[in-house]
Structure formats: C-alpha cells, structure tokens
Amino acid sequence: MIKVGIVGGTGYTGSELLRLLVRHDQVEVTAVTSRSVAGTEVAEFHPGLRGEIELAFSTPETARLTDCDLVFFATPNGTAMHEARALLDAGVRVIDLAADFRLQDLDVWQRWYGMTHAAPALVEEAVYGLPEINREAIAKARLVANPGCYPTAVTLGFLPLLEAEAVDATRLIADVKSGVSGAGRKPSTALLMAECGESFKAYSVGGHRHQPEICENLLRAVGVPVGLTFVPHLVPMVRGIEASLYATLERSELDLQSLFETRYRDEPFVDVLPAGSVLETRSVRGTNLCRLAVLEPQGAGVVVVQSVIDNLVKGAAGQAVQNMNLMFGYDEARGLALSAFVP
C-alpha cells in the first residue's frame, strides 16, 4: 500500500488518474492539489466521482506531499521542473505527466516549449516512461517522464519496423488524429463544441511538440536520426487517438504481421490485431491498450500501420499507473483491468 499525491487535479489527466487510483487496491490517494479550487471537495468538482473519494483539494503548500511515496504531476508544462527536486530530495518518487522531462536534448526542448529549463540535471536522470522500451529503467527510476499521447501511439507503431530495419527511416509519415480532450480542460474558444463539433481539421501543421519526442524515441531504436513528417488533426469526439503511419518498405521478404506479433507477444498492453483488421478508437476507449494493425502494401511498397489508444489512459493516466506499478513492484496491470467502453 502506497501513499500517493496528485499535483494538479482539475484537468482531464488528473481526473482520469483519480478515476483509476480510487479503484487501485494498493494505493491511497492522500492529497490532490489545485490552487484555484483549494478547499472544494474533489467529488463536488468532478461530477463522476461522487461517492468515490472523500478528500478536498488542497494547495501545494498544505498538501504534505513529502509524506507521499509517489507524487504525480498532472500540471501544465513547466511546473514539475520547479517542484520535483524538493520531493525527490525528500525521498518521494515522481511521475510527471507533462513534458518537462521527456526530451533528453535540452536545446530542442527549450525551442519547442519556449522556456528555459529549470532542472537540467533532472532531465538527465529522468527515465522516459514507455514500458515497452524502458521497463527495467522505469522500475528503478526516481523520476519518470510519462510519454505524450501521440508519441505513445506513433512510437509503438513504428518501433517494430525500425528495429527490424524494414523501412526507410528518413521518410516516415505520421498522420495522426485526436479527440478534443487531448487539448486539456481550460477555457478556450477554439475548443468550444460550437467551433470543433461537426468539423475536422489539421492543426499545428508547421510543427508540433510531439514530433521531436517521437524522433528521440525512434533514434534510440535505430541509432540514426529519423525523418518524420507529423501532421496532427482534431476529431469531433472526446477521447481517442488514431495514428495512420506510412513508411517505404525496404525489406520485401519480411512477414510484417509476424514481425509485429513477435515484438509485442509479451506486452500486456499492446495488442496486434489479425491481418486485415480495421481499428476503431472506441475499441480501446477507457482501456490502457494500444491496438495495432499492420497492412501489407496496396502497391508502391508503402507499409501502413494503424495504431489506436485512449489519449487519457495509455496516452496519459493509465500509462502513469502502469509506470507506478513497475516502480513499486506491483503487477504491471494492477488496477488496469479495464474493458473498452463500447458503445
């Protein structure tokens, strides 16, 4: 049984963490902070948690986070880098669901996130929390950088192809689509239902922060820099990410289906569908799964991989719980036995 705190409990990532942790039998949530609604009952603020949790939001100052075994940061980018050090020094382990510790290349980070990094030494120490590539390091980590939602879906989709040197790594294309909850819970005109309902659009076409994160992941896999064209789109739905990945096949003798099945055979949260399958985001809605389908080329030697996740679960809070389980020696899937929410 561990004591857990959540810094920033009013957004979607924070509420999804709460949804998962209140049912985890080895976790006691002892603090949830929010400056804006400190004093309010968590269950009053989050309409769906009535009866699930008896705890009020506290300020970070009064939250006694140093009494926790683990603190999750479900805060905007640029918060955890200021506050993690004190917790680590007090012996508290930390999982940051924001981007502060995701990129090892500080220059790249500072360019994309538009701020000076406050804790470069912690970046170096941080372990990137994608269990499918970093399981052992996560288990031992004091500080875990929980991956972005797009990077989770895209990395897991390209990984088998790049590890097998099956495709041209300099010409990768990721056409990705996300539900609106991926943009977070903050006042915004662009994310009003009257703006994004009944419409579909690309965004950040000039470049998106998740692109360098994916490139770092793939670089580790292949050892040479990859070329990635990454175009995100906004889907008029609440949850879900679909990534359609395109690459030019360079080894025609490979059985792609078996390549993927073998790579992920032992992964509890990656599910490779039979050849010819169609993937819908709802098939993973509410679960911690990444489901993949690999399509033999229609022609022209282009392989297509589809990857779907729930952006708030495997793309955020669920993966954070998976990392927590690894860090504290629990079964990796503990508290994550979630059926897909269909229809």
Add this chain to the structure above:
Amino acid sequence: MIKVGIVGGTGYTGSELLRLLVRHDQVEVTAVTSRSVAGTEVAEFHPGLRGEIELAFSTPETARLTDCDLVFFATPNGTAMHEARALLDAGVRVIDLAADFRLQDLDVWQRWYGMTHAAPALVEEAVYGLPEINREAIAKARLVANPGCYPTAVTLGFLPLLEAEAVDATRLIADVKSGVSGAGRKPSTALLMAECGESFKAYSVGGHRHQPEICENLLRAVGVPVGLTFVPHLVPMVRGIEASLYATLERSELDLQSLFETRYRDEPFVDVLPAGSVLETRSVRGTNLCRLAVLEPQGAGVVVVQSVIDNLVKGAAGQAVQNMNLMFGYDEARGLALSAFVP
C-alpha cells in the same frame, strides 16, 4: 430555362440536388423518381424541403423523363448504365452521380464494382465531370460522369504537383477522412450513430473503389502510371472531407504556394489559402468549394497538401450543378453562390 429530372431522389445526393435546384433560376424540376416512395410528396419525405417544392415522387415509368432536357442519376452504382441509353437516344442529356461511367478502364471498373458493365460504348463517350480538368469537353458532352467525392478532393490536391513534375509520382499517399453522409442513406448497422459516434476508424484498408478513379485522373495529368496509397477514414460528423496528401519533393527550387495559386487562379470553385493556413471542413460546409493549403516540407523533403470539400456539394450535387451549368451555357457558378454554413 431547362426541364430537369432526378432519378433516385431519396438519398443524400438526391436531396442535396433538390436543395440546390429549387433555388436555381434557370431550372424547373419536373420529375423526381423513387420506386419505394412513389406517390409521396417530396416535401413530406425530406423534412427540410416543406414549402420549397410541390411535386410528388413518381416511378421511373410514369416520370416522363424523356420530356426533360437533363436527367441526373442519383442512384446506386449499376443503375444508370442500364437506363442512360434510352434517354440519350431521346435527346436528353445525362449526368450520373454514381460510378457507372467514371472509369475508362472497363476491366478495372468491373473488378472494383463487381458487375459486368451494361453499356461499354457509353463509358467511352462519357466525359469525366471535373471542370478543373475537363471544362470544354463537359460543355459539349451528352453524358457526364460526375466524380466521386474522394477523387475530387485528392485529384485537385495532387494535380499541380504532378503537372509540374514536382514530386515522385510513384510514392503518393492520401490519408483521407469523410463524414458519415458519404456512405449514403440506407439502413445499416455500421453507420448507426451508436456505432460511429464518438469513434474514429479507418475502413476499406485493403483498397477502396475511389483509388483507381484517382489514379486514372492523375495518369492523364502526368502520362505515366502513378503509385498511390489511399487510406480512407470515417469521422464522427455528418458532412465534410479532408484529405491530407503526402508526396516526396523532387524539385526543390519550386515555390509551391505560387504553383498552386497559379494553377487555380481562374477556377471559381478552387480556393488556395495563404501559406501556413489551417483548413477545417466547416469552412466549405454547404458550399461548392474545394479549399487547398500546401505546406512546405517540415523536413525530409515531404510536401503536404490539405484539401477540404463538402462531400455532398463539390463532392456530389454541387459539382453536378456546375457541370449542368457548363452543359447548358449558363454561368458556371449560377445557383452555386453558397456561403459556408458556420458554425
């Protein structure tokens, strides 16, 4: 003033044609046929047309279509090929909104559409109704094959690049997304709102009928066969198509923005947005426009083109009216002065 008939007036293409034609000041709709609801008032069947049209559905037999100057087929594939000949022989011009006359390669057509073609000679005569490539031929045609929705969006997006030999034509990728009205108005489990609402998926990943249609269009543009990977997706919204198109740039000296602007400078229904623009499908909702944005490579020499249309207007009924205007010498935009329906 011309007399116009519509064969098959209960589907979305037929009702959109009606919506446009009742406001076209040079058109009198004299017949709308439907076997299933013959005798019913059109305005009773289509909730939005009350007060707009006084006409009941008739059967094809009683519709006196040969009195028309023009007949639109808004029928399932495989209908017009049986019925067009008699009309043409009677001096009636025909626009088929289905796929019967879209492919010049009969073998390919028969393989994709799973039937033997009933009127090969008419295929040869038919003019492909994309005004941006066939304006003069359409004006003189007796029989026009109105393009598919995806082919309209994808062809217009790739065309300037291929005409300028700017990209590798053997490695084209089209990641396309459509609202659910593209699948038509027929009883179906897969298209129930409870099935496709709040979810996003690819479909027809093994191959889609619109792929060979696009390839024929592009072949005409460049003179050599193109290689196209085409993956359609279903978006939980009613109307709209977005195509994200990817190609490998082979001429780096080109100003892509100016290439597109020049190509479409005189087109009334193609609008090239300023560099850096983001396109949303609602910006063309209810209009006959195709809006395009071309993105300079993010790296790796891949050019990205975005193309959006309303699948029922420029992708179907609106383009049919545009073709009708050309065929009868009206201003091409007559009856198509439609503002985007936002929000």
Add this chain to the structure above:
Amino acid sequence: MIKVGIVGGTGYTGSELLRLLVRHDQVEVTAVTSRSVAGTEVAEFHPGLRGEIELAFSTPETARLTDCDLVFFATPNGTAMHEARALLDAGVRVIDLAADFRLQDLDVWQRWYGMTHAAPALVEEAVYGLPEINREAIAKARLVANPGCYPTAVTLGFLPLLEAEAVDATRLIADVKSGVSGAGRKPSTALLMAECGESFKAYSVGGHRHQPEICENLLRAVGVPVGLTFVPHLVPMVRGIEASLYATLERSELDLQSLFETRYRDEPFVDVLPAGSVLETRSVRGTNLCRLAVLEPQGAGVVVVQSVIDNLVKGAAGQAVQNMNLMFGYDEARGLALSAFVP
C-alpha cells in the same frame, strides 16, 4: 439599398448576420466593428466568409456608424443601452440583438441582468421585434429589441392557446433544449466539446433570463399574468432549439390543429405541421422558420406543443433581418429564402 453597420462582429450572432446580409440584394454592409480584432479582414477571421466580403473589422470609433441607415448590435448585454442613443439622435435606426431593450419592466430587467439600465427612456420607446405579434409597430420603429432565442420558440408555441383562452395560463411548462451555439462564442470551460459532448444536462434550473421575457410576451396576449415553469437544457449539437410545451386544456371543444393553422396562416416564417407530425431541429436548420406541431392530449387533458427554430436564424440574426425588412419597406422575406440544411 441601405447602408448597414454591425457592432460586434466576431460572435455567432454577428457572423450569422454577415452570412445573411452579404447575400441580401438591398444591403451594403459598410462597417463591422470589434475592438479585439480591429484591422483584421472579416473573411480571415470567419473561415467561411472568404470571398464573400471585402471589409476589415474597425473599432467603434472609426467605423462611421452614423453614416449607416441601420446599425445592428450583436454585442453582449449592456452594450447597446450605452451606444444606441447617439445613433438614434443621428437618425440611424437600431436593432439590438442582445437583451437591453427586451423587457418593459425595468425592475425585472435589472434584477435578471444584474446592472442598472443606462437608458430607461429608450426601453419605453423600443419595439419588441417579434413580427408575429408586432408587425406594424416594428415597421415604424426607430429601435427594435430583437427577441431571445428561447422566447421566440416558446412564445410562438403558446400564443394560439393563450389567445384562445384554451389553457390554464397559471400552469404553463416549457421544457426547452438548445444547441451549444446559443451560449455564444467566448472562452469557456463549460462549453468545451470535451465537457458538453456526449452529455445532456439541464442548466439554470433556478431560473433563466428568458423566462420573464416570455412572461411579458404572454401577458400581452392574455392580459393577465401567466405562471411559467421554464427549464432549459443543453444538447450536444451546434445549432437548434426544441421547445416541448405543456399546458392544461380548459376548452375541450376546440380543434387545436385548426386553431394553430388559422393563427399562423399568413405568417411567412411560421409553419404548422400536419397533426401527428414529429419535429426535428434540422428541419429548420439554417432557415428563418419556426415549425410547430400541436398534439392532442394523450390523456389527463394536457396539450403538448412542439416548437423548433434555428437559434442563430429565427432565434437571432434571421429574425433581425426580417425586422430590418419590415423597417425599410422591403418584402419581409427578402434575403431569407433559405432551405433547411439537411443532412
């Protein structure tokens, strides 16, 4: 031909006005103001108006509104009451689409809107712009208070029953539902698609500002105060209002269907459906119509009226144009020949 200005052109009411006015052949839009985006092209700000209008937003100061024949206020409540006087004094007529001049009872207004009224004399002069009850007065008015969206749908639904003294006026119930665009276009957490998508809720259950407006309308119809329970709900869609109205029948000999048909026989924008009809909001989407269906009691003497409008058209901008037509002697329906946007 008249010159028209719009104060506040960035919201949904303003953009809908623009959509309608750019196609109105007797109107020249000479100024659209917005402090926040002054200098920006209107067509750049509103994605759907590219090519429809060549005008940049101006500040109210530079807009030369006094050169207009008519100025629309599409501003938040509390703006027009400060600015209308100067325009009226300069001979400009004014239509306020906000609530400043809707209630004759100033005390009630000040209680519901939480401010002191800045122009009580103008309240007295203002004509309530519901043509179905005030046509002649509107035609002569200098200042028109354009009705709220709910009051339009509810008033038109109850009116025939109350005028005929057919129901108990002390026990009226209006269960109303609106799409999210009714809440306007401003940064808001509650109206994010991730908050209101895939959910349905009541709101303002303690009381809503449109309730006293409806009561004033109905009081005029019957001469005695009415009792109205009014519960608004938010529907996960962009446009449309449905009102289900319940009243206890007191005259059983009446033919309700004929009562409604007679009352609205000459109204261009009220359409009474045949008995037994079901109304869907999309049947009026994009139009200036109010469609009504009256249901004979299922039992217990309760009559049910359904009323649907497009909240942005008959519920706002369309009705404003209808009022403008009346004020300037144009055909009441000029520029409002709009087919329903279905599907």
Add this chain to the structure above:
Amino acid sequence: MIKVGIVGGTGYTGSELLRLLVRHDQVEVTAVTSRSVAGTEVAEFHPGLRGEIELAFSTPETARLTDCDLVFFATPNGTAMHEARALLDAGVRVIDLAADFRLQDLDVWQRWYGMTHAAPALVEEAVYGLPEINREAIAKARLVANPGCYPTAVTLGFLPLLEAEAVDATRLIADVKSGVSGAGRKPSTALLMAECGESFKAYSVGGHRHQPEICENLLRAVGVPVGLTFVPHLVPMVRGIEASLYATLERSELDLQSLFETRYRDEPFVDVLPAGSVLETRSVRGTNLCRLAVLEPQGAGVVVVQSVIDNLVKGAAGQAVQNMNLMFGYDEARGLALSAFVP
C-alpha cells in the same frame, strides 16, 4: 460462483451485460447465443472485448442453457415469452431484459406490443425488477422482468412525491431524453448518424410503450391510477437518459429535498444531489447509478425533478446484474463498482 447464459448477445444490452459479467468474480459466462453469428468468437464480434472472453456465439439449440443457474434474455420483445418456460422448468432462473413480463395488465401489453402473449401464467409469476420497490420479491423470484430504461428513470423520480401524496397524481408530465443506443443495434435509416447527428427531436409523440409501464409502477405506489403525459426525445449522443419531471405540488409544507434524501438513504444506486444541483448524464455514464435532483418550485407550484441514468447500465444490463446479485445472495453492488466515464 454461478453459471450464466445470455440469449441474444449481439445487441447493446447483450454486450453491456458481457462487459459487466466478465469482471464479476462470482460469475462464469458459459454460453452466449446468436443465430446470426453463431460460431464467431464473441471477442471478434465486439471490438472492445478482445482478451476479455474466450467463447464463441452458439445457437440457442447448442448452447446447453439448461446447465446454467441463470439465463439473461437480451433479445427483442416477444422472444423470452416463448423460451422462458422450458428453462424455468429445468430449474434455471431467468431475467428478461426485454418487455415480455413487465406489464401485469395483459390487455395493455398486447395492445402496446402488438402481439398475443404466449405465456400469461409467467406474467403473473414474474417480479418487476426494480430493486428500489421490489427488493425482497426479486431475491426470491424465479423470473424477473428487468425494467425499461425510461421507466427506471421516471419511476425513481416520481416515487417519493407520490408515496408522500405530495403532488397531483392526475397531472404528471415526463419530458424524457435518450441517447441513440436506447434504440438498439439493428439496421435502421432513422438512426444513422447522418440522420440523427446534429439534430434533436421528439418521437412517439402519440404514445410510447414505456408510458403504461411507468403508470403501473406508480399505481402500485399510490393505489390509484395516475395521469401521465410522456414525451420522449432523441439526443445526438450515444448513451444516457435525462428525465425532467413536472408535477403540481399539493402539500406546500414538505421539505422536498429531505423527502428525497430520506426515501433513498439506504439505496446503493440512487444518489440524491444537494439542493440546487444540475445533473448531467455523463455523471452516471458507465455506472449503475440513478442520480436525482429535486427543485423547489420557480413559481406556480410546479415541482421539477431531474433524473439521470445510463440507459445501458441502470437502464438495462447493470440493473439486471443488480437483480442477479439479489437473486443469488451476493452483495447487491457486487461487480457494479463502476466509476463514471468522464469526460
């Protein structure tokens, strides 16, 4: 540990039952039948159940249902009445999620459901499965008629008022709204997303089968026939029911809030919100809860009750599991510890 069979496992009620039962630690699902897809793996048919269940659909003939302790019928109306007898005779207990045994008045049943009842004796024996009124009888029942979705929401909302004789029982009004999954999973034009997306409508305005079911429930509560006007509406979302209930208050001294809190104090699945609360359907999405809010009159003596449920859980499969728990002596909430799925 009990053995459970499901007759009719392809619809939404059946799949939701599966979702719940695969996680219930006292249940083994030994058979799921479907004539149309017999032989197909359940997890292949239901996209979200991959990895959750290893069982193929069987035909009713081969399913060995008589080996079960309990069989659920998740079939269309008119099926269970033919098949329940044989199972009961074999000692199997039965819960019917359709309407076959819901109405004690056979004449009324036959009129509304348009068929002759095949098992009148079983109707007499059947227990109406609303635990909040029938807990003891359910525990002992061989045959349980699981309530309809609307009747669950409406009955629980009116019950405290009628039991306390607080309102005029002859003038009840229920304005109810449902997501589209309530209409089931069958090919249908009216329920296509292109038909019901972005629109809101009433339906079955002439009368709905759930009206007499509610009236029977309320009759039991008050002992005299009630008068109920019941108008259902279709909301463009997948799951959820909201009922806004209106009644004329006859006892003004009552504290309505405390009346509701007292009535449901010990109910595990009814949650009365604090006075002034607003209810949204998502606050119960995926849970077995009915949440209620009672509003003091705005005036005119009309009390308003809001009631929300998930139509597939408390409105169908969840309530069936609750009944199963009661019948087999498990804790009533076993397997139903479900957090709301928000956002």
